[in-house]
Amino acid sequence: KEKVEITKEQKALTKVIVEAYNRHQIPQDVAKKLLQDQYSVEENFLLLTEMATSQVQVIVEFTKSIPGFLSLDHEDQIALLKGSAVEAMFLRSAQVFSKKMPNGHNGILEERIRKSGISEEFITPMFNFYKSIIGLHMSLEEQALLTAITILTPDRPYVKDHQAVEKLQEPMLDVLRKVCVLQHPQEPQYFARLLGRLTELRTLTHYHAEMLTSWRMNDHKFTPLLCEIWDVQ
């Protein structure tokens, strides 16, 4: 049985990523807001656009803290952020949804999201993804590293220097693999299952523009930033 050892450098890298991720805190309050009140479909849509907009800003700050990211070609930096923004939003939504809340609150939150205005056909795949994330019982390190790995995906559209992105993603994958072995010794396949969620995340992201334009109301208004990120309008 191979003895898994995390090197000093890998410990330092994990620390940087987890600290950046913790600064990533908003929009944790979206769950609180949704539990406070029932909103109309229009108010929910507005809440989503506000949350998504602040999430984009937070993701940019998180990504800038990833060692080496700012040394990438500037256009590639934009391509990576644009290409991963929606996946990062769903990943963040799943993590917010997976937070243990006082009794019954998780049920209320699920109910509010089901009735928020999202079209019926997208509710099931979305919650299937959330529940598969919950089932993994991810640690904070795993959540932070998985988010960084998602952003540093070399094969995003318009990325020119794939190699340079791979060189940043690989050390993250190495340390995530070791963290998984150390934190889930009983589940040798845990790391593979974790990466498998990224495939499910891409499938869910595939529908995102339709999820927005089919929100049960008329006249969907998007900000220019969200038009860029969400490929709508």
Ligand SMILES: Cc1cc(Cl)ccc1OCc1nc2ccc(F)cc2n1[C@H](C(=O)NC1CCCCC1)C1CCCCC1
């Ligand atoms: C991310 C996303 C993309 C598309 Cl296209 C459609 C939908 C969606 O989020 C669904 C979704 N899943 C959730 C799970 C837990 C939760 F607390 C909120 C959640 N939301 C939406 C939200 O605020 N997400 C933000 C969470 C933080 C990061 C940025 C995004 C709320 C908006 C108000 C109406 C109820 C859904």
